Amino acid sequence: MAKNDLIGGTLWETYSRKVNDRMTNPRHLGEITEERAAELGGRLVVADWGAEVCGDAIRAWWVVEAKTNRILDATFKTFGCGTAIASSDMMCELCIGRTVDEALKITNIDVEKSLRDAADTAAIPPQKMHCSVMAYDVIRKAASLYKGVAMDSLEEEEIVCQCARVSLRTIKDVIRINDLTTVEDITRYTKAGAFCKSCIRPGGHESRTHYLVDILRDTRAEMDRERAKAVASKPKSFTEMSLIQRHRAVEQALDEKVRPSLLKDGGNLEVVDMKEADGRTEVHISYQGACRGCASAATGTLALIEEALQKELDPGIRVVPV
Amino acid sequence: MERVYLDNNATTIVDPLVREAMEPFACEMYGNPNSLHEFGTEVHPYMRLAFDRLYAGINAGERDDIFLNGCATEGNNTVIKGVWYDLIRTGKRSEIVTTQVEHPCVANACTFVESLGAKVVRLPVNADGIVDPDLLAKHIHPDRTALVSIMWANNETGLVFPIRELARLCRERGILFHTDAVQAIGKLAVDVADAPVDFLSFSAHKFHGPKGVGGLYVREGRSLPPLLHGGEQMSGHRAGTVNVAGLVGMGLAMELAVKNLGYETSEVRRLRDRLEDALLAIDGVSVIGRRELRTPNTILASVEGVEGEAFIWDLNRGGVAASTGSACASESLEPNPTFVAMRVSPELAHTGVRLSLSRFTTEEEIDRTIDVIRGSVKRLRRISPAAR
Numbered sequence: 256m257a258k259n260d261l262i263g264g265t266l267w268e269t270y271s272r273k274v275n276d277r278m279t280n281p282r283h284l285g286e287i288t289e290e291r292a293a294e295l296g297g298r299l300v301v302a303d304w305g306a307e308v309c310g311d312a313i314r315a316w317w318v319v320e321a322k323t324n325r326i327l328d329a330t331f332k333t334f335g336c337g338t339a340i341a342s343s344d345m346m347c348e349l350c351i352g353r354t355v356d357e358a359l360k361i362t363n364i365d366v367e368k369s370l371r372d373a374a375d376t377a378a379i380p381p382q383k384m385h386c387s388v389m390a391y392d393v394i395r396k397a398a399s400l401y402k403g404v405a406m407d408s409l410e411e412e413e414i415v416c417q418c419a420r421v422s423l424r425t426i427k428d429v430i431r432i433n434d435l436t437t438v439e440d441i442t443r444y445t446k447a448g449a450f451c452k453s454c455i456r457p458g459g460h461e462s463r464t465h466y467l468v469d470i471l472r473d474t475r476a477e478m479d480r481e482r483a484k485a486v487a488s489k490p491k492s493f494t495e496m497s498l499i500q501r502h503r504a505v506e507q508a509l510d511e512k513v514r515p516s517l518l519k520d521g522g523n524l525e526v527v528d529m530k531e532a533d534g535r536t537e538v539h540i541s542y543q544g545a546c547r548g549c550a551s552a553a554t555g556t557l558a559l560i561e562e563a564l565q566k567e568l569d570p571g572i573r574v575v576p577v
Numbered sequence: 578m579e580r581v582y583l584d585n586n587a588t589t590i591v592d593p594l595v596r597e598a599m600e601p602f603a604c605e606m607y608g609n610p611n612s613l614h615e616f617g618t619e620v621h622p623y624m625r626l627a628f629d630r631l632y633a634g635i636n637a638g639e640r641d642d643i644f645l646n647g648c649a650t651e652g653n654n655t656v657i658k659g660v661w662y663d664l665i666r667t668g669k670r671s672e673i674v675t676t677q678v679e680h681p682c683v684a685n686a687c688t689f690v691e692s693l694g695a696k697v698v699r700l701p702v703n704a705d706g707i708v709d710p711d712l713l714a715k716h717i718h719p720d721r722t723a724l725v726s727i728m729w730a731n732n733e734t735g736l737v738f739p740i741r742e743l744a745r746l747c748r749e750r751g752i753l754f755h756t757d758a759v760q761a762i763g764k765l766a767v768d769v770a771d772a773p774v775d776f777l778s779f780s781a782h783k784f785h786g787p788k789g790v791g792g793l794y795v796r797e798g799r800s801l802p803p804l805l806h807g808g809e810q811m812s813g814h815r816a817g818t819v820n821v822a823g824l825v826g827m828g829l830a831m832e833l834a835v836k837n838l839g840y841e842t843s844e845v846r847r848l849r850d851r852l853e854d855a856l857l858a859i860d861g862v863s864v865i866g867r868r869e870l871r872t873p874n875t876i877l878a879s880v881e882g883v884e885g886e887a888f889i890w891d892l893n894r895g896g897v898a899a900s901t902g903s904a905c906a907s908e909s910l911e912p913n914p915t916f917v918a919m920r921v922s923p924e925l926a927h928t929g930v931r932l933s934l935s936r937f938t939t940e941e942e943i944d945r946t947i948d949v950i951r952g953s954v955k956r957l958r959r960i961s962p963a964a965r
Binding site for chain 1 (some may be wrong): 729880884885886887890892927959960961962
């Protein structure tokens with residue numbers, strides 16, 4: 256909450272002029288007949304997506320030139336709000352002149368960006384982002400019809416947040432790498448769940464295959480299992496460990512062998528990064544408290560830290576203060 | 578462009594007579610009524626007149642209370658949280674019975690006390706969109722029911738609930754009954770001598786009074802702890818310096834609302850019915866709730882193939898202000914609870930438009946609206962793939 260949130264009913268005010276304009280006067284509205292497609296010299300594709308029951312439905316017409324796979328013309332009809340209509344119109348515009356494969360690369364985010372008045376101001380408010388997703392889905396549907404393949408085969412990754420187009424893999428990675436424990440953290444790192452919020456938990460605007468709460472719970476459980484396993488099978492050598500396991504091992508060794516003596520003198524250190532260079536592991540550290548600026552930090556103390564890690568974990572470890 | 582305002586269930590224009598009556602209290606008569614000097618005391622006769630009008634407007638007895646407050650939301654919160662404090666927190670009773678179609682101020686206050694340990698029973702409405710008294714009878718018991726809270730008329734559909742019957746059921750069983758009458762004042766007879774409610778809330782701005790002032794009726798002998806603690810205003814039941822201008826305006830607005838009830842149920846109803854007939858003459862239009870069961874000013878219509886937000890967008894461009902019950906247009910994106918409770922089909926849930934008239938609505942405005950609606954339906958159906 257803040258000053259800008261205190262006035263309600265601002266939904267329409269946040270639409271860009273382009274959204275307003277295309278809602279009122281769509282450029283690519285209507286249907287394309289077989290005759291018209293023949294005149295243009297291409298094959299007609301008619302794709303339906305969504306349903307009135309869900310609040311959004313779109314039908315798109317493409318004329319595709321067989322030889323080049325180029326989209327010669329695109330039109331739409333849409334049942335939906337202003338955002339849905341404007342997005343459909345912009346989707347058509349972005350498709351025209353592109354090949355089917357190029358069109359498949361267009362996302363709802365591209366559509367939204369094309370509807371902006373200024374590059375750094377969103378064309379629509381966050382909660383309307385999902386209304387632009389349909390315009391993306393219908394492209395895949397039309398392409399699958401044209402290519403005669405299943406729609407799923409055109410999706411490279413499993414998408415969890417349709418609005419921000421965040422994949423399942425990205426979300427799992429970000430939880431693991433940053434040790435995230437809350438859904439709010441996932442949203443902060445990836446923007447997943449920041450828009451229509453349907454993907455956060457069941458019961459939102461739309462139902463989904465994956466929900467952030469479940470992904471978080473399952474990934475955390477997986478991480479815990481791995482951790483338990485790692486503890487159980489300790490003898491595993493440092494070089495065989497994954498980067499996450501190595502990071503944990505380094506933290507554990509620092510906690511046991513290094514930090515107690517630093518803390519005694521009012522100092523501490525933080526591991527800010529770990530890298531692999533020439534088959535050796537580089538541990539990048541940042542000094543804290545009294546260690547910062549201490550003359551010995553770059554010499555004696557540093558040598559002690561490095562020795563401790565080499566002795567505990569692997570002789571190839573190098574410690575780099577940053 | 579002349580604008581047409583058909584969103585009177587959201588708020589209403591202040592009657593010019595009301596504005597005029599309020600004006601002196603922003604200017605020369607600005608005294609605090611709790612002061613002992615003349616500035617304070619000279620406003621008392623006007624306050625008395627205003628209270629007389631409020632009491633007469635709902636036929637309250639001399640020994641009942643009508644606490645002046647900020648809005649019906651405040652009144653509803655005072656009742657629900659107060660009953661929780663006195664009866665549920667103390668373990669005397671355990672439950673609040675309400676409906677699935679209440680305004681968020683009742684629904685969310687109930688959810689709040691639920692988080693404090695109250696049990697909340699939310700009754701569905703029947704196929705007519707009405708709370709069935711037989712259903713209520715099955716769900717209340719003096720051993721556990723602390724409060725029943727049911728709105729007098731629904732803000733979305735305009736459907737009027739049988740408050741007299743529902744309140745009587747509770748009275749017979751010794752259970753407190755509260756009604757949110759915010760959509761009822763000025764649209765139907767609200768008589769607390771006839772309907773044995775214990776608490777009733779209203780807001781001035783829904784019946785051509787100013788915003789930011791409301792009232793909570795409390796029947797003689799019922800008690801509630803205050804929501805706002807402070808000075809001795811409203812006998813300590815609602816502290817805070819009295820909004821004199823608001824009170825004076827609300828008093829007159831109440832009198833005018835009751836005086837114009839006949840006009841509301843004849844002329845406003847006639848205009849509403851004309852608009853409704855014109856809507857129904859369009860292919861694929863349906864209206865939620867039977868006409869005779871609704872307040873005389875409200876239409877909640879569904880227009881096949883026309884999405885609700887796009888519709889009110891178009892109407893707005895045509896100079897007609899309406900609102901939508903469609904999930905897509907609300908900022909929260911939550912499905913409309915009234916539609917869910919009435920088991921309205923999901924298609925209709927996305928095509929809802931609410932038109933609500935007032936005694937200031939004119940014949941010409943209805944003509945204009947019919948034109949704008951016809952044009953917009955045509956345009957949006959041309960855009961929609963679903964339309965025939």
